[in-house]
Amino acid sequence: MSLPCGTRNYNYAEDMGIVRTKTHWVLLIAFLVILFTAPLYFGNYWLGVFNLIGITLIAAIGLNILVGYCGQLSIGHAGFIAVGAYTAAILTNRLEMPFLVGLIGAGVVSGLIGIIFGLPSVRVKGFYLAITTIAAQFIIIWVINHWSLTGGFVGIKVPYASIGGLVFRSESSQFYLIIIIAALCVFFAKNLARTKVGRAFIAIRDNDLAAEVMGVNLLYYKLLAFFIGCFFAGIAGALLAHWIGFLNAEQFSFTESILYVGMIIIGGLGTSIGPIFGVIFIRILQQLLTMELVPFLESTFTNFPAGFATGVTPMLFGLVIVLFLILEPRGLAHRWALFKSAYRLWPFSY
C-alpha cells in the first residue's frame, strides 16, 4: 500500500492499519456523519433508493467474497437471497419469532443451502460451477413457488422489523437499520480479506491446485466461502423481506442474479470498495432509467407498441456489463485507485 509522503510504519500494528493518517480519519468520520444524518436532507423517495442500495450492497459483498476473493463463480445469487428472504418471512410471520432471530436464521439457512449447492465446487470449477449455481437458482425458485409454507405464487406477507419495542416502520428508521448492518458487513469484508481465511481464498482463486499443495484445505475453504457468501445473501434477503413487506418469487429472478454478477464486475472483482461502487452505479442507473427515461420514451414515442421502453433498462445493463469487461475489466475500483494515486502525487506525475 502506498502511503503519503512522510508517513512511515514503526511497528506491525501500524503496518496493518486500515485508517492511517489524520486525513483518513477526518474523511471517514465526515463520511459517516453525512451518512447517518442523511434522513435529514433526503425525502422518502431517495431514502427508499438508499435502502435498496444498502440491501443490495450486503448481498453484493457476499458475492464478492465468493467470486472476487475465492474465485467460485456463482450465478444464482438471487436464489440464495430468496432463501434468506423466505426464511425470515416464515420465521417472523408463520412462527412469530422476533426479528433478530429471523435475521440470523435467514443468514444461517441461506448459508447452509449455499454449502449444499457449493459441494460440486470441490470437484469442478469455472463453467461447471456456473451451471450448478444456475441450476440452484431455478430449483430454489421452483421450491418457493410450490411449497405451501412459502405462500407459493400468492406470496407471503412480512411484518415490520422490530427489536424489543422498537418497530422499524418509516423509511428513515429502516434506513438506520439497513445502513448499520451494511456498514458492519463492509467492515467485516474489508477485514476478512486480511486474515488467514482471506489469504486462503485468494490463493484458491489464483490457482486452487497450487493452494492445495501449499496446505490450504480446499474442501473447507471453498465451502466456507460459499457459506459466508450465502450468509450475506441471506441477511440481505431478510432485510429485503422486512423492507418490502411482501414477498413473491418474481423478485428473485435469474436476471437479478446476472445483475449481481454485473455489479461486482463493474465495481471491480476482489476489492473491498468495488461492490460499493458497482451497487451504487447499477441501482442509481436503474432508478434513473425506470423513473425518468422509460416514462419519457413511452410518452414521446406513442406509435410503438405499449411497454417497449421497459426493454431499455436490460439493454443498457447488458451493454454496460459487456463494455466494462472489454474496456475496464478491473472495474471502477481500479479507476478509484488511479484517482487516489494521482491525487497523492499531484502535481507530479509519479
Place this chain on the structure above:
Amino acid sequence: MAELLQFVITGLSVGMVYSLIALGFVLVWKSSSVANLALGQIVLISSWFTYSMLAQAELPVYIAFPLVVLFAMFLGWVIERFALRPLIAQPILSLIAVTLGIGYFIEGVITFIWPWSVDALPRLFPREVIHIGPAVISQEYVWVIVICLVVFVLLTVFFRYHKMGIAMRATADDQMAVQACGIPVTRVFSTSWMFACCVAAIGGILISSIGGITHGLVETGLKAFSVVILGGLDSFAGAIIAGPIIGLAESLGGGYLTPYIWAGVKDIIPFVIIIIVMCIKPYGLFGEERIERI
C-alpha cells in the same frame, strides 16, 4: 401404454431440440473454449425474428427460413466480432460474464421490439394427428424429430468433409498448431459462433412451433446446458445422445411424478440432473477429463 408412448415421443422430440441447442454450445466451447450462457436469449430472439418474418411480414416459409438463418449467422458474427474477440485469452470468469451481459442485452432488445412477450408462430407443420398404435400424437413432434436428424447429418457431413469443418475440428484439438499451419483461427471462431447461433435458431423455431413463443424459451436454452453437462462439454456425440435422455427424463418424470410431488416438476428435472451429474461424474458421459498442471 398409450400414455407411455406419447410421453416417449414428445420426450424424444423435445430432447432432440435440446440436442440441437446444446450442439450450438459445444461448437463454440470446442473451438474457442467460451461458455455461451446467452444461448437461451439467442433461441428466443431467433424465434421472435421468425415470428416477425412469418406473421408480421407474411413472407412464405421458403423465403422466411433462409432469412432467419442469415439473421442468426449475422447475430453470431456480431457477438463474436464485437464482444468475444477483444476478450481472447481472458480468464473464464470474464468470458462467462460477457455472455451473460450479451444475454441481458438481447433480452432488452426483445422487450424493446416485441413487448407483448407471448405469441404463437403460424403453423409450420400439418395439423392432423398421427396414430401410432394406441397413442395419438400431433404431427409436429414427428416433424421435429425428422428435422433434427437431418440437421445432425448435415453437421456431421460438414465436419467430416468441408474444409472449414476440418479446420474447426483441428482448432478444437490444438489452437497453436492450427495457427502455425496458417489457418485463420479468428475466422474459425466466428464461423463456429455463426454455426452455433444457426443451430440454436433452428432449435428455437422447432420448439416454439410446438409451444409458442414465451419467455420460457430462455429457460429452454438453459435446460440445454443439462444436455451439455450430461454429455460432456466437448463432445458432439455426447450432446446428441444426452439430448433425448434429458428429453425423456423430463417428459416421463413430468408425466409420472407430478401426482406425487408438486406440479411443474417437469421444468425442474433438467436442473436436478445437472446437480446429480455434477456430484457423480462432473465431466459427463463422453467429456474429456481435464488434467491440470500447476
